[in-house]
Amino acid sequence: MEKRPLRAILRMARPQRRQMVLGLVLAIVTALAGIGLLVLSGWFIAASAVAGATTATALAFNFTSPSAGIRGFAVLRTGSRYAERLVTHDATFRFLAGLRVWLFRAAIPLAPARLEEQRGGDLLNRMTADVDSLDAIYLRVIVPSIVAGIAVLLVGGVLLWLAPAAAAIVVVLALLVGIALPLAMRRIGAAPGQAIAAATARLRTRIVEGVQGLAELKVYQADGRHAEAVLGDNETLMAAQRRMARLSGISTALSGLAGQLAALAILALGVAGVAAGVLPGPAVALMMLGALALFDALVPLPLAFQNLGRTRAAARRLLDFAALEPLVRDPATPAAAPVGNTLVLSDVAYRYRPGDRPALTGIDLVLAEGQRVAVLGPSGSGKSTLAALILRFRDPDAGSITLGGTDLRALPQAEIWRRVAYLSQRSQIFAGTIRDNLLIGAPEADDATLAAAVEAAGLAGWVATLPRGLDTWVGEAGIQASGGQARRIALARCILKDAPILVLDEPTEGLDGETEDQIIDALDRLTAGRTTLVITHRPALLRLAESAVLMAEGRIAVQGVPADVLDAALPVRAKRHVAV
Numbered sequence: 001m002e003k004r005p006l007r008a009i010l011r012m013a014r015p016q017r018r019q020m021v022l023g024l025v026l027a028i029v030t031a032l033a034g035i036g037l038l039v040l041s042g043w044f045i046a047a048s049a050v051a052g053a054t055t056a057t058a059l060a061f062n063f064t065s066p067s068a069g070i071r072g073f074a075v076l077r078t079g080s081r082y083a084e085r086l087v088t089h090d091a092t093f094r095f096l097a098g099l100r101v102w103l104f105r106a107a108i109p110l111a112p113a114r115l116e117e118q119r120g121g122d123l124l125n126r127m128t129a130d131v132d133s134l135d136a137i138y139l140r141v142i143v144p145s146i147v148a149g150i151a152v153l154l155v156g157g158v159l160l161w162l163a164p165a166a167a168a169i170v171v172v173l174a175l176l177v178g179i180a181l182p183l184a185m186r187r188i189g190a191a192p193g194q195a196i197a198a199a200t201a202r203l204r205t206r207i208v209e210g211v212q213g214l215a216e217l218k219v220y221q222a223d224g225r226h227a228e229a230v231l232g233d234n235e236t237l238m239a240a241q242r243r244m245a246r247l248s249g250i251s252t253a254l255s256g257l258a259g260q261l262a263a264l265a266i267l268a269l270g271v272a273g274v275a276a277g278v279l280p281g282p283a284v285a286l287m288m289l290g291a292l293a294l295f296d297a298l299v300p301l302p303l304a305f306q307n308l309g310r311t312r313a314a315a316r317r318l319l320d321f322a323a324l325e326p327l328v329r330d331p332a333t334p335a336a337a338p339v340g341n342t343l344v345l346s347d348v349a350y351r352y353r354p355g356d357r358p359a360l361t362g363i364d365l366v367l368a369e370g371q372r373v374a375v376l377g378p379s380g381s382g383k384s385t386l387a388a389l390i391l392r393f394r395d396p397d398a399g400s401i402t403l404g405g406t407d408l409r410a411l412p413q414a415e416i417w418r419r420v421a422y423l424s425q426r427s428q429i430f431a432g433t434i435r436d437n438l439l440i441g442a443p444e445a446d447d448a449t450l451a452a453a454v455e456a457a458g459l460a461g462w463v464a465t466l467p468r469g470l471d472t473w474v475g476e477a478g479i480q481a482s483g484g485q486a487r488r489i490a491l492a493r494c495i496l497k498d499a500p501i502l503v504l505d506e507p508t509e510g511l512d513g514e515t516e517d518q519i520i521d522a523l524d525r526l527t528a529g530r531t532t533l534v535i536t537h538r539p540a541l542l543r544l545a546e547s548a549v550l551m552a553e554g555r556i557a558v559q560g561v562p563a564d565v566l567d568a569a570l571p572v573r574a575k576r577h578v579a580v
C-alpha cells in the first residue's frame, strides 16, 4: 500500500505545475495586498484623526500618498484575487481531469475480468467523489499553507520591528493556529474523515444499485426496505458529517479566539507603548489590523487539515484501484502475428479463485480454420468461461490455447481482438444513435455497408419504422431497444467487423421463433468459412455447426457431429437445459 498517497497523487499534477506555481504567486500577492490594504487603511484613519487635532498638523498631513496606496492595494487585491481564482481553479480542474483519464486508463486493462469483481457504484464513486475531493490538496492545503507562512513572516517581522513583545505574543498565537491546531485537527479529523469517505461510497453504491434494480425491487415490494437501507447509510454519513461539523465549529472558534487575543494583546501593549511615548498612536491601529489580517490567512488551515484524512482516504482508494494487477498482460516481446485462424485448446483448466471448484478441466478442443463448433451444456457448465479464455480475457491455469500455432499468451491482446468478433451474453447498447452503435464494429463503414448489416441482422423492418432511421437515439435518454432488438444491433456490429473468428454467446437468446429462424439464416451466411464458437442452449442453432461439444461440470462430456451430441445430451442431466 502506498505510504504517502497524497504525494503520489500530487506527482500526477506535473503538467499543471507551472500553472499551479503561478496560482500560488497570485494567491501570495492577493494576501499581501489584503494585509497592506487593512494595515494602511487602519494607519491612515488613525493618523488622519490624530493629524486633524490641530490645523497645523492637518495641513501638514499628506493625505494623497496613503489614499493612493489604499486604492492601489484595493485594485491589486481585486485583480489578483480574480486572476488567482481563475488560475488555481483552472489548474485544479485540469489536474482532476487528468486524474480521471489516468483512472480510466488504469481500468482498461482490468476489463473485463478484474472489473467484474468491483461493484459498479463503487467504481463510479472513485471516478467522481474520490477524484473531486482531491481538489483540496492544492486549493485548500498547499496554497493556504504557503500563503499563511509568508503572512506570518511578514506581519511578524513588522511587529517585531515596531513592538517586540507584541510580536512574540502574535507569533506564538499564530503558530498555535497555523501549526498546532491543524496538526491536532488532522489527527482528530482522520476518523470522521475516513468515515465520511466510506459512508459516501456505500451510500452511492446502494443508490446506484437501487436505481438499476428498481423494477425488481418494486415487484418484490422490497423498494421500501431498500429505501430504509439507503436512509440508514445516509444516517451514518450524516453522523460522521455532524462530528466533522462540530470539529469545524470548534477549530473556527479557537482560531477566532486566538485572533482576538492577539488583537487584545497588541492593544494592551500598544496603549502602554503610546503612553510611554515609544510608539506613535496610529502604529497601534496598524499593528492590530495587521494581526487580524494575519489570522484571516490562518483560519482556513485547521479546517483544511481536519479534512485531510478524508482526502487521504480518497487518494488511497484511487491508488489501490490503479494498482490492481490485470489478470492478463501483453507479453514483453510479442510473437509475430500468426498465419491462419485455427484455435487449439490443449488440456485447458481454469478456476476463478483458488479453492473454487474448477470451472474448466482437461479441455481439448480444436476449432479448425473456418470450422463452426457449437458448445452445449447446462447452466454453469463452463461455456462462457471457455469463451473468456479464447478471447484471452483470462489465461488458463494449465494447458494452452494456440491461435495459428502461437500460444495466445505470446500474442498482444490487440492482435487477438483484431481477429475476433464477439457477441456477449449481455448486448451492451451505448447511449448514442443506432449508427453510433453499429460503427463500433466498423468505424469506416459507409451507408450501404451499414444497411446490408442491418438487413442481415434482421433489423431493417424495425429501423424502417423509426422516423430518424439509423440516426435514432437508443440507450439512455433515447429509445430503449427491446432485448431482441439490442441483440440484433450487437449482431449487426459483429457482422460489420468482418472478422475471421467469431465467438457468439447465445446469439438468439431473447428472440421469438420466427426471428430466431431469420437470424440463424443470417448467422449461417456470416459464419460460413470463419472459425466460429457458438454457445447455445437452443438446438435450432446446431444446424450452423459442423461439430459440437457438450459440456458438463467444466469438462467436455461428448464431442462429435451436432446431431449425435444432441442425442447424447438427451439422456444426461443436461437434457432439460438443452431442450427448448
Ligand SMILES: Nc1ncnc2c1ncn2[C@@H]1O[C@H](COP(=O)(O)OP(=O)(O)OP(=O)(O)O)[C@@H](O)[C@H]1O
Residues within 6 Å of the ligand: 116, 352, 353, 359, 377, 378, 379, 380, 381, 382, 383, 384, 385, 386
Ligand atoms: N466471475 C466469476 N467468478 C467466480 N466464479 C465464476 C465466475 N464466472 C463464472 N463462475 C463459475 O464458473 C462456473 C462456470 O460458469 P460459466 O459462466 O462458464 O457457465 P456457463 O455454462 O456459461 O453458464 P450459463 O449457461 O448460465 O451462462 C460456474 O460454476 C460459475 O459459478
